Amino acid sequence: MDINFTEDQLAFRDLAKSFADENFAPFANEWDQKTIFPVDALRKAAELGFGAIYCSDQYGGTGLGRLDAATIFEQLATGCPSTTAYISIHNMVAWMVDTYGSDDLRKKFIPKLATMQSFGAYCLTEPSAGSDAASGKTTAVKDGDHYIINGSKAFISGAGEADVYLVMLKTGNVADGAKAMSAVLIEKGTKGLSFGAKEHKMGWNSQPTAEVVFDNVRVPISNLLGQEGQGFKIAMAGLDGGRVNIAACSLGGAQMAIKQAADYMQEREQFGKKLSDFQALQFKLADMLTNLKASRLMVYNAANSIDTNSPDKTENCAMAKRFTTDMCFNIVDEALQIHGGYGYMKEYGIERVLRDLRVHRILEGTNEIMRVIISRKAIKKTTKASLFI
Ligand SMILES: Cc1cc2nc3c(=O)[nH]c(=O)nc-3n(C[C@H](O)[C@H](O)[C@H](O)COP(=O)(O)OP(=O)(O)OC[C@H]3O[C@@H](n4cnc5c(N)ncnc54)[C@H](O)[C@@H]3O)c2cc1C
Numbered sequence: 405m406d407i408n409f410t411e412d413q414l415a416f417r418d419l420a421k422s423f424a425d426e427n428f429a430p431f432a433n434e435w436d437q438k439t440i441f442p443v444d445a446l447r448k449a450a451e452l453g454f455g456a457i458y459c460s461d462q463y464g465g466t467g468l469g470r471l472d473a474a475t476i477f478e479q480l481a482t483g484c485p486s487t488t489a490y491i492s493i494h495n496m497v498a499w500m501v502d503t504y505g506s507d508d509l510r511k512k513f514i515p516k517l518a519t520m521q522s523f524g525a526y527c528l529t530e531p532s533a534g535s536d537a538a539s540g541k542t543t544a545v546k547d548g549d550h551y552i553i554n555g556s557k558a559f560i561s562g563a564g565e566a567d568v569y570l571v572m573l574k575t576g577n578v579a580d581g582a583k584a585m586s587a588v589l590i591e592k593g594t595k596g597l598s599f600g601a602k603e604h605k606m607g608w609n610s611q612p613t614a615e616v617v618f619d620n621v622r623v624p625i626s627n628l629l630g631q632e633g634q635g636f637k638i639a640m641a642g643l644d645g646g647r648v649n650i651a652a653c654s655l656g657g658a659q660m661a662i663k664q665a666a667d668y669m670q671e672r673e674q675f676g677k678k679l680s681d682f683q684a685l686q687f688k689l690a691d692m693l694t695n696l697k698a699s700r701l702m703v704y705n706a707a708n709s710i711d712t713n714s715p716d717k718t719e720n721c722a723m724a725k726r727f728t729t730d731m732c733f734n735i736v737d738e739a740l741q742i743h744g745g746y747g748y749m750k751e752y753g754i755e756r757v758l759r760d761l762r763v764h765r766i767l768e769g770t771n772e773i774m775r776v777i778i779s780r781k782a783i784k785k786t787t788k789a790s791l792f793i
Contacts, residue, residue, distance in 0.1 A: 407704050413472055420479035423452060424656075428483025435487065435610035436756050439602070441565050442487060442610060449480070449491060450520035457495055458645070459502040463514035470645055470707040474652040478703070481656025485760040488656060490611040492649035493561050497524030497570050500642045501589065504629035509589065513568055525566035526646075527557040527616055528639050534558075535773050538582035538636055542573040542618060546625065551575070551588060553596075553621040559767075563614035564599040567592045571618075572639045575632045585635035589627040596621040607759030644718055645710055646768045647725035651703045654732035654764050657757040658696050661739035664754060665689065668743055685742060692735045699728040719778050726774035729764040736761055 409417070427445050435442055449455070457473040459465025468476075473495065481488040498517040501524075502510055516522035533540040542555025553573060560569075569590045576584030590597060600615030630638055666689060669680040679685050706724035709717040736758045740747035747754050765771045 407471070407701075407708075409475070413475060416468070416472055417475040417479055419452060420454070420476040421482065423449065424480045424483030424488075428480065428487055429660075432484035432487070432610070433750065433753055433756060435484065436607075436760075437609070437750070439609045439612075441490075441612055443565075445487065446491065446523075447520045450518065453518075454480070454491060455494065455520040456498040456502070456514060456518035459498050459514060459518065463502070463510050464518035465498070465502060465514060466518070470648060470710040471704060473645075474648055474703050474707040477649050477652035478655045478659070478700075481653040482660040483656075484610060485653045485657040485757060486608045486610040489608065489650060489653045489760070489764070490561060492646065492653060493526055494520065494524045495649065496642045496646040497526050497568065499645065500526075500570055500587070500629065500638060501568075503641075504587065504634070504638050505589075506626065508626065509629070513589065517568065522567040523562055523565055524568045524570065525560050525562040525616070526642065527560050527569050527571040529558050529560070530556060531558045531615075535770060537572070537639070538585065540572065540574065540585070541578050542571065543578065544573045544575050544586065544588060544623075546575075547622070549625050550622050551625055551627075553588070553590070553618040553623060555618050557616040559603070559613055560616045561608075561611055561613055563616050564602070564612050569597070569616060570629070571616075572635045575635075582636035583633055585639070586632045587629040587635040587638045588623060589629065590618075590621060590623050594621055594623065606762060607756070608763055640718075643768055644721045647721045647774075648703060648706045648710065650764050650768050651699070651706070651725045651728035654729045654761050655696065655700055655703060657761045658692075658699070658732035658735040658739075661736040661754055661757055662689070662692050662696060664752070665692070665739035665742040668746075672744075679742065688738055688742065692738050695731045695735055699724075699731045702727050719781065722769070722774040722777040725764075725768070726771045726778070729761070730771060733758070733761045733765060 453466035456465040457468050461467035477488055477492050501513050528537050530540045544551035544553045571588050571590055572585055574584045575586040596619040598617045603613040672679045702724040706720040709720040740754045746752055
């Protein structure tokens, strides 16, 4: 079943597409090759309300839902999946501040996050704590009305460029795992906060990835989101939406690649015929379109299940992320194949999208961890019947 979008939803979707066509697509290859973080283009996107899409409008958020956000990320990503993926992480951070922050924190941070005058970063992974995120060793020890923070975070998107770091750390015993985790905001410029060198990556080159290091960083206790011990829950709530957003970015990349492949098939001739005359390629295109549609429906369904606070939302998000990021990577690979040797050349842009989409199967929880989440309830026999129907 296709979703019956409202006129407003379609208007935002179309706005995102025309913005991406004009402001992302023509520059994406250059941003990739020169590893440019496109600050001006990001702030221009924020002018359309894309900096805090699903934050309440009280302090400048756009006040839309997750389904709206998914369609916006999908269309933005047709222009540049890497830049859009950063916008999606920034949105996840803004939502976490808006939802779990005190009124003072919301008043202070949301207006600048919404306009992207401030950029956000989500800091969970550590050098020795990836999939097992609860085993992180970064600590915050109380000193009067401050925390003293020590440790480090690995592979942080936006690190160095971002202004607001949402850091999951241990305010209790490290050995207590998730129960000891809290979420604290740290501003760039705070003494003792530093960054590693920019990682050299396969893709996602329009956004920096680096280590974030805390050396006796002193932060007011009032920068805590929620209560002490709630950090893991807050981190996972952010990631439900983050996974749908990343999946939506994969949809956009695949959409762009299919369109380009279909156009190319009608231009390129071999054996005296257009490529589009070969049934083997027609069938390939048909399968790509079918897989894109199936992925899209999963993403929209997962986004909708956050909007409606479905008891299955976490599993739905994990399923959509697992299925869509695998499927869309394969779609882009097939689009590259349809281009033959030209697909392998940088000027066509498809190899960039393939490199960008590869990491969607790894981050915000690997696709193996998505399978752990999906099967967990069924194995524990606590599954809501709806998962089996
Ligand atoms: C470009 C990039 C940007 C990133 N941005 C951020 C960011 O902004 N913030 C952030 O916090 N993190 C970020 N990450 C980190 C990312 O979330 C982690 O890389 C990811 O969660 C996997 O952790 P890991 O790399 O330590 O792999 P590991 O956890 O060491 O996993 C290695 C392999 O083992 C598998 N595996 C592990 N446990 C299990 C299990 N129980 N069952 C089956 N298989 C398992 C994994 O699926 C994987 O294939 C980013 C990573 C990259 C590459």
